[in-house]
Amino acid sequence: DQQVKQNSPSLSVQEGRISILNCDYTNSMFDYFLWYKKYPAEGPTFLISISSIKDKNEDGRFTVFLNKSAKHLSLHIVPSQPGDSAVYFCAASKDYKLSFGAGTTVTVRA
Amino acid sequence: NAGVTQTPKFQVLKTGQSMTLQCAQDMNHNSMYWYRQDPGMGLRLIYYSASEGTTDKGEVPNGYNVSRLNKREFSLRLESAAPSQTSVYFCASRRRGYLGQYFGPGTRLTVT
Numbered sequence: 161d162q163q164v165k166q167n168s169p170s171l172s173v174q175e176g177r178i179s180i181l182n183c184d185y186t187n188s189m190f191d192y193f194l195w196y197k198k199y200p201a202e203g204p205t206f207l208i209s210i211s212s213i214k215d216k217n218e219d220g221r222f223t224v225f226l227n228k229s230a231k232h233l234s235l236h237i238v239p240s241q242p243g244d245s246a247v248y249f250c251a252a253s254k255d256y257k258l259s260f261g262a263g264t265t266v267t268v269r270a
Numbered sequence: 271n272a273g274v275t276q277t278p279k280f281q282v283l284k285t286g287q288s289m290t291l292q293c294a295q296d297m298n299h300n301s302m303y304w305y306r307q308d309p310g311m312g313l314r315l316i317y318y319s320a321s322e323g324t325t326d327k328g329e330v331p332n333g334y335n336v337s338r339l340n341k342r343e344f345s346l347r348l349e350s351a352a353p354s355q356t357s358v359y360f361c362a363s364r365r366r367g368y369l370g371q372y373f374g375p376g377t378r379l380t381v382t
Contacts, residue, residue, distance in 0.1 A: 162314070192369055203274070203360055205372030206375070249312060252368060256301065256320075257328070260312035 163187045165253050166190075166261035174269050179237040180248070181264050183250030186231065190252040195224060195235050198247045207268075208235070240268045274374035276322055276361050280316045282380045284353045291346040291377050295362030300366040301373060302344035304328075304336060306357040313360060317374055 165184045173179045183193075191212050196204035209219040210224045211234070217224050219264045237244055244266045250261040277292045295302065300321045305313040315328030319338040333355060335347045344363075348355060358378050362371040 162312075166312075169310075173284065192372065201375065202360070203375050205373070206370035209369055233323050251313075256369070257315060257318065257373065258313075259329075260305075260314070262312040 162179075162261075164250055164259045164261040165251050166226070166264050168264050169262070171175045172207075172269060173240045173265045175238045175242060179240045179244065179266055179268070180237075181235040181237075181248050181250070182234075183233045184231060185233075185252050185259075187252070187254070187259075188228075188231070190254050190256075191236055192253040193224070193226060193233050194251045194253065194258070195222075196249040196251060198249065199214055211240070218220075237266075240266075242268050242270065244268050274361055274363055274372050276359075276374040276377050278377060279375070280378050281380065283317050283348075284382055285352060287351050288347070289351065291349075291361075291379075292343070293345065293360055293374060294343045295363040295372070296342065297365065297372065298341070299363035299372070300341070301340065302365045303362040303364070304334075304344070304346045305360045305362065306330065306355075307360060307376075308357050311326060316346065316359075340352075352377075353381045355379065358380045 194209040195207040198204040226233045247263045251258040286320045297381040303318040317336040319325045322341045361374045364371045
């Protein structure tokens, strides 16, 4: 039973516009949430995280929003750049063990 | 620093064969992890080692064994490979007190 879900397998966005990636979770015991980025033939790389006691965390062009009551988080990328084309995984942490969503493939169009 | 390295990069096995996937990290991290990634499933935790000398089962441990050989190395063994174990396998490590995990480049395994 998947505890972390990314319901959009793919997202296409024009360069310079905002990319919004969504993630839902079922386990209220998760204490941190993370986003990872993955290029083909490489391992995932850590992008940004948020504690369950926060509702927003920002790092440059990347902002993660957490809505605990809805068990929902989102990643905003502004502005989107061609190098952002990758697979993005949402992950939730409990006791330092991660549960991952299935990923969203982002394509940034010139 | 090489970070997290995995060998081999690709492997094809016949059903019933055994093999060991190797993982090493040079970042002096305490914790290490093995995941598998299947289409539409994300990454699923197979086994992890919180520190040298300890190993624990993750979400999908059946058909696998692990060895934490020392602080640097964490290997994953398939004793009798099955087609259902066709997947991409990722090793990761984590520094104590830090949330993020560092991943290796993966091993693509096909079992025919």
